[in-house]
Amino acid sequence: MSTRSNVSILRPDGSVVTQYYYMDGGLSFTGQKLIDSYHTLDDADSLIEMGNYNDGHVPENPMEAHKLMDNYDSQKKGIDNPARESYKDLPTMIGDISKSSQDGKYLQSDVEYHYLFAPNSEGIYQWHTINRDGIKPLTQKIIDNEKENGTLANVDWNKSSVTSDWSAPLTNQEVKGLKEGISQQLNQLKQFQKLRPELVQDQKITNEILEKIEREKAPEKNVVKPRSKKKNFDREAWKKKHTQTVENLKNGLLKEVENYTRSPEKVVEMLDFMSKFHNYSERNAMLIHMQRPGATAVGSFAKFKSMGYKVNKGEKGIKIFVPTKATVFYRQDKDGNKELASLRTATKEEKQKIKSGNIETYQKTFYKIGTVFDAPQTTMPKEKYPELYPNRHQDFDIKNPGQLDLLEKGLRSVADDMKMPVVTYTPFDAEIRDKYKDPQNAKGYFNRATNEIVLNGNNTPTENVAVLAHELGHAQLHNSQKQEKDLPRELKEMQAELTSYLYCSHYGIDTKQETIDYVANWTSNGQKFNELPSGVKGQLLTHVGSAARTLIDSTDKVIEKEQDKISQTVKEHFLDTPEHSQWYLQKEKMEQEVSDNQSNGTNLTSELTALRNVESNMSREEIGKLENAFTSTQSWTADGSYSRVSNELINEIKENQKKLNQSEKKRQSRLKRKILDSMNRREWLS
Secondary structure (H helix, E strand, C coil): CCCCCEEEEEECCCCCCCCEEECCCHHHHHHHHHHHCCCCCHHHHHHHHHHHHCCCCCCHHHHHHHHHHHHHHHHHCCCCCCCCEECCHHHCCCCCCCCCCCCCCCCCCCEEEEEEECCCCCCCCEEEHHHHEEEECCHHHHHHHHHHHHCCCCCCCCCCCCCCCCCCCCCHHHHHHHHHHHHHHHHHHHHHHHHHHHHHHHHHHHHHHHHHHHCCCCCCCCCCCCCCCCCCCHHHHHHHHHHHHHHHHHHHHHHHHHCCCCCCCHHHHHHHHHHCCCCCHHHHHHHHHHCCCCCCCECCCCHHHHHHCCCCCCCCEEEEEEEEEEEEEEEECCCCCCCEEEEHCCHHHHHHHHHHHCCCCCEEEEEEEEEEEEEEEEEEEEHHHCCCCCCCCCCCCCCCCCHHHHHHHHHHHHHHHCCEEEEEECCCHHHHHHHHHCCHHHHHHHHECEEEEEEEECHHHHHHHHHHHHHHHHHHHHHCCCCCHHCHHHHHHHHHHHHHHHHHHHEECHHHHHHHHHHHHHHHCHHHHHHHCHHHHHHHHHHHHHHHHHHHHHHHHHHHHHHHHHHHHHHHHHCCCCHHHHHHHHHHHHHHHHHHCCCCCHHHHHHHHHHHHHHCCCHHHHHHHHHHHHCCCCECCCCEEEEECCHHHHHHHHHHHHHHHHHHHHHHHHHHHHHHHHHHHHHHHH
């Protein structure tokens, strides 16, 4: 849609820069992206710097903008769009776009929408629309109105809000409204300059520091198309099987998303936690966000030490500006010019004049570079984070912990089929650290440049399963060959997270609350999904079910194959004789006692003694083979060991052990009879 827009920034020093975009300039597209993804001056700057790099659209988010610019030189692919324009102040920019041509019938500007990033009445930067009759804050309500009613006359620059004529010259009333809007905006800028003088005074040093901060570079490539597998597939049976799944999503989970609210108690808990940390200036907040997106609880090395925690080895610090005051004075150089000098550099004569009051001193604030760290970079345990902490690591409840490693193995097999390696990031591995971007607060990401999934090394085992299912959901649903590749980002994230939820639910991993939170945040409590036509909503959810089915089918094959191996091991080693069945059951009892003994176990010695009694008639070689076979049937986790042997096989082992008991009873009976016979003979002889 060739709806043109100008995106402008009112700089802290009063100047204005503007960038032109010739596609999808309306509120529902460009306006929505601006308020969703471009929240800081640095974010907005990425739009201005696009120049010839842009393809006519405002990118989905600042990272996409930087990727587009990074790819430009390597691809040698320039698109002939006008680069940014600069104006000395806001009135100059407004005057440039509002001049009428000589015949007085048309405006100078043929751009329909004008967006301005400027301070509001509270001294906070936000997006505004420049209308024919003023400058107004850009809000979600205005965007929603456009979605419902089409183009709004009081937003579209080319349609007069007074006469309703297209491309009409500005009326006197509109000119008056614009002047009042400019005056109000300049007053708000002055207020901002008082609140944030460092952004004006230290513009030079800010630019120098920002240039030194390395921007993340991840050239984007299309996801490799999954290899097609020809197999017999009963579509009708599949539809029947997944109809209920889709209905459950629509009527259950998504209903909870729609009604989602944050608990007031949890909000207070988060605020109490954040109050322990320093509230950084907007400029430092911008620097922190650039270096570690999502950082929330940031403090110095000394701050965390005072709280009883250490910074993890190998962690990369976040650079910020640290204010420091110094006493200065003016001295004359050899040419008679005044120059600012620090008190510590004063000569003996200058110190005497300062003391006598002949030279005046001043207090001046300078900025040095300091280092801070985010809470996840320290030894602070995750249990100490509030529940609303962004991407808080957690152990999800799981019905069958012994199956956990098989689930990850099943998901990795899907990734292998798609030629998509899975890497776990750790700062301690120099090779991985140099090759891959640090996930930081994210639990994982898909690297399009290398077609790899990167997992956060701090993830719990259950988180790894959920994250892998999420990223593989993206890979199946949103690769370059799928019709849903051009969906808005929030709907893509919803589909991927629901894929993960269905997969985890199938295997008894409870990620429901995390899914509701994630989907609610991305879709404005389901609003962006509910706005779609019913047929489209049904299709999106059906495709989610299909993606989850692919992951489940692959995992089931891995589980089935592993179960076959375990069954063979059990038959060969623990069902061959009743004695070996008895050994297995006693070994299980002892292992459970070892686990319980960490808390309240009391029978460890007796269970170990019982195991040794079972082994008393076995050779060392025989015991070794049984030990190896037992280990191969177990799953070892941080919480202990879990048997992978099916309940059916356990019952067979118990039945086989009963043969030993029956044999023992017969032996005891024969022995008793033999003794009685012997006694009877003695009596007869006597």
